[in-house]
Amino acid sequence: MKKRSMIATGMAASLVLAACGGSGEETGGGEAGDVGVSPELNVAFNAQPPTMDPLTTTAHATRIFARVIFEPLIDLDAEGEVQPVLAESFDVSEDGHTLTFQLREGLTFHDGSDVTAEDVLASLERWVELSVIGSTYFAEAEIASPEEGVVTIGLPEPMYVAPQLLADPGQMPHIMPAEIVEAAGEGEVEEHIGTGPYTYGDWQADQYLRVDRFEEYQSPEGEPSGMAGEKTAYYEEINFHFVGDDTTRMTGLQTGEYDMATPIPWDNIEQMEGDGNVDVIPGESGLPFGLLNKAEGPTADEDIRRAIIAALDTEAILLSAYGTDEWFSQNTAMMPEDSDWYVPVEGEDDDFYQNQDLDAAADYLEAAGYDGEEIRIVSSPEHADRYDTAVVLQQQLEEAGMNAELITADWSTVLDTMEDPSGFEIAISGLNNWPVVPSTMYFLNEGTQGTTQSEEIFAANEALTSAEDEEGATAAMEELQEAYLDYLPIIKFGDRRTANGLNAELEGFEYVTGQGEVFHHIRPAE
Template sequence: MKAKKISLFMAIISLVLIIAGCSGGGKSSSTTTTSGASEGGALKEELHYASNAQPPSLDPLMSNAVVTREVASIIYESLVAFDENYEPVPMLAESIEQSEDGKTYTFKLRQGVKFHNGKEMKAEDVVASLTRWAEKSSSARAVLVDPVFAEVDEYTVTLTLGQGTTLALGALANVSHLAAIMPKEIVESAPESGVTEFIGTGPYKFVEWKQDQYLKFTKFDDYVALDTPASGLSGKKEALVKDVYYDIVLDPSTQLTGVQTGEYDIAGGILQDDLAQVEANKDLAHITPFSMNYSILLNRKEGPFTSKEMRQAVSLALDHDSLAAVAAVGNYTISPSLMPKHIEKWSTEAGAEFFNQKDTEKAKSLLKEAGYNGETVTILTTRDYPVMYNEAVAMKEQLGAIGINVELLVYDWATALAEVRSSPEDWDLFTTSFPGVPSPAEMLYFAEGYFDGAESDTQKELLAKIRSAATHEEAKQYWEELQTHSIEDVKIITTFGLNAIHAYSNKVDGYKYFDVPVFWNVKVAE
């Protein structure tokens, strides 16, 4: 049987080409090299990172919250990881072979990799971990058909699928619901609420979690690093500081003050309004990685937006540039691409003719065609995320200008999410946001368990074709069709992409953000 093989050798060649050919400018994983830690001076043993959220769980399969994936990526690793170009390359796997029909993947495992409890990672651990992942991960459910993981020998694992797909390795590399490899005994003893011991193979191991204060991680002395160049979340990882503190700092102004005074080395929740202070401070640097696509979910189950004409009227009336200017100030991008633009292999302008049209006269005509007669349209939003609330206020004004009677329904975020799922009769539009995913098939709003999912036959058929396509090029053609259909039919309105602001001391060298904060290969000068 012919087979395609991905090996560490090929990964090295790929990463060398990346480093030689790319400056890194404009990437979501931008880094800044600073002098303090790179000139041979004394180094700190601690790094303090200020986060604006506390994880609901440290088990990556128990939550798809961004903060859970951030802390899980410190502890755990998977068989594959994304490089700078969002290509999955071997991490805990030494090599990967794919059968010609795309239904069987054979993973040769790296030997000598240790868990944080001292046990060597072997095939039984991988099979137990990934069988659980396949059951619980939204990416696995979206991409894999009838997956079965099996042990061939102590260092070989196979994945057998009921249908071939080019998306399997990307799903395994996804940091949301990370396919974390854990010891078999921890996986098998886990209750429904999640694992109770947090033991992985990463360069840092978990030490303690003081609720509402911090999570502490310390260098794992027995970590076995790859010798391939670091790229994205792949390649060589070195713990260059002894202890990493993930400090829970909910107030953005406290984060700003802390990074200015040196209490925090890195602050991951800086507001756009405070960026000028960061830029004016010679002791600070910053990066602006992609954060979320801010979007308007339309209630297509009941109410006025079961009408396509009503949905299109709203889409035509909205001025995305004005919405973004009010809600996100200056830290945003506007694009018809439903996939984040930095994921270049999937980003596309398909459907641009139906995007951000700002045609109020045509919108008014469609309102008449739909029989709209002044009924109240309810926008569900939250003050917990000011960007969402500010967008809702601006949207109310824009829709009012074409004659739609709008009222805001404002809840805390948890209640708003509950309303979306349990009380569709109470709302018509919902301000929300979505992080990036490895492929369109893994987008949350196409998932069966999310509000309306892929509710049309066209959406279901095109998603199935994306999953089963023999090549990426074929899959992308189907995605371009699906994106065009989704924009024209107004499945969802993606208004703008928001970038986060991470400020850090000039004493920090090597920090980057690539879907998660990257703490390995980072130095902090005294």
């Protein structure tokens, strides 16, 4: 873990953050004359959300669209620091057992009702019940409001990473009116009412989602950065068009039908970079990997998993998927180099992962008693980079003497297959964004896809999330990475970068590591 202090993230005892806390002034809404408000922004995106309820899915599209409508108590800035949003300030008690949030005064929901501590309690309790992070790490927490405008989260044990987990964008604990939360029960919310700079407008399946400018929006203060700081609704409406076809998306950007298109396929990046009307904006977009089946079949044997790693030429795989090394890096570590959680991998461990060694692969196969059992690689052509990865992976495993079969299917079928240990040995997948806390990577946890069964990983995970201070968290992260490299729950091919296209007459789009696309700062260029 890098030694940049995490004190600024709000995880140290008695820390109070108020730099971004709002005063209740309407800095993002108000009359159209207050800011240069344009009629509409048209964004072409390659997928549509399965729902707009952020707690009932982990879908990336839901995450990034929902956060222009909803807001949490705290969120992350572009540097990954935790900052207040609906909270005026927050602090962690000296003993680490209590997080206290002072709510901003005068906040209203899109329906005009006041934001109260009751709404916050209902929203947080729903988050604990329905979200993976909430149910895993906060199930025993006591959420209360000792006085109006104040909310506390009592922890049975100190948890240094608690603020980071609360700010994780995967299934953000967005604040909604209590009556909407209560009406939803264990199901999805039927009304999408938040506090964000845009209100829910219209959703036409397979076509678009429209959000409308919230005239009474009350923004947090501070320099705009990631999902923190001041937010301004620069458009009367934003239309998110669901455009799965790459050619249609790129053509629409070049002709001006769309103001933005994301992502740009790697094969089209050079073309877009040569178009003077388009700015290509890169971003660190997570890790492509092969999920290994540890429950049954050949890959349940650790020597087979090591044979697979030894057989890999990861550079060739990444070049086939992403074209040039501008769009990937061969990073063996669990986390990217700009992360606070980055632990470098050096020496023999790095050599083993990054350098193909067919002799070593043969030795591991012999140790496992491999006798030509089929190794099924499952991938979907809907994700071109993942399919290209699978093709080269199959070739390399066959070169190493393994009986590798490539099975292709639509992405939903691949997801279903990953839930069934009898259906695959390797499933080509990935994380679209880096986790805020590494422990939340699903393949490091029990009872998830791939069936990780490593007591060493589980113990290190527990040590990280239960650490009381930075020193303990740092030591646990080092142990977690060591256990991960020893057990090999996945084949990590490297780190991936993405490209986004923005009309050259606009500015303000951010692609933030760990957060993804941030749309609400887009505005006409000055």
